[in-house]
Amino acid sequence: MIESLLTEKVQLGFDIATSATIIGALVSWGWESRRRAQKEQQIGINERARATSLDKVQEILSEFESSFSKLVLAGTKFETPVDRRVKSTDSGLDFSRLSSRIEASDEFLQENIARLEEFREWVDIFYESIQKRRYSLIPVLDSLSDGREFLEAFLKDIEEISQLHNKLGSGWIGLLNEFNSVHLMAKELQKNCQEEGFINALIENEDYRRKAFALILDADYCNWVRSFAPNEDKEEFVRLVTANQYDENMKLMFTTYVNFSGNIIEKPSELYAQILYMASSEVQSARIECKDVLIKLSALSHKLLANDQNRPLSAIVTEYESDKFFGKNSFIR
DSSP states (O other), X not given: OHHHHHHHHHHHHHHHHHHHHHXXXXXXXXXXXXXXXXXXXXXXXXXXXXXXXXXXHHHHHHXXXXXXXXXXXXXXXXXXXXXXXXXXXXXXXEOHHHHHHXXXXXXXXHHHHHHHHHHHXXXXXXXXXXXXXXXHHHXXXXXXXXXXXXXXXXXXXXXXXXXXXXXXXXXXXXXXXXXXXXXXXXXXXXXXXXXXXXXXXXXXXXXXHHHHHHHHXXXXXXXXXXXXXXXXXXXXXXXXXXXXXXXXXXXXXXHHHHHHHHXXXXXXXXXXXXXXXXXXXXXXXXXXXXXXXHHHHHHHHHHHHHTOTTSOHHHHHHHHHSTTTTOTTTOOO
């Protein structure tokens, strides 16, 4: 009987231990299953979020590509007839062909002013599209592990496009229109004045002086107007005008005014040519900045498609900017 009781106790202990093991295994399996399900659910959520982000980026990229294509077309229409008539020589830029074309046809000048305005309008459309879409783009960029640095560069591009847009409008287009107005006034005054002593009469004319000084003292035009200041005073001229302190050295301002007036009579077409060529350089800079936005979005698309955490977004951007892919500085499109 004692043996029977012992046997029953051993059996009972064994059953209890077995039950505890089974229960422990079941609990462990339950927790593991739950953890795995949560992980799979999270992966599913992440994948869906990545797919949604990718769709959004590609939709925006397609929209920007369309605007950029029209922007490039408008820019090329302005750049080509200007740049191909300017030749680089050992002594500097030769504007003779471009100035001859301007002198031969006022229509050529007016057409290119209109083309420059058209390009600025497309930059404006591109810029406004970016501003509208940044509410969709910034959260995507900010969610990436290395997106913060990319985001800062992207926002810097947007700011540079804004500045270039303003420089085209209030800068080069404004300068062309104001210079044209001053030049037409000088021509009109010249008709009513004898050739001898005309430059003195022009300089002393109050209406002309007011118009000319408004152009000369405008900080937006400094990069061009500085060429009329004496060589040793060019930097001083820029400093005073940009700081709105030109009254500190009115002798320098008057000397610049006299040089400007002499050139507007002797070679106005070359002055128009200089402005058009400098505006063309600005058009190129604006085009490159807009293209840089597209390159960055293309790199972002790649990052979301590949889902590769080991390859930094900045490395993709650098590779895409090279001539191997999009040629940021060498290809027009």
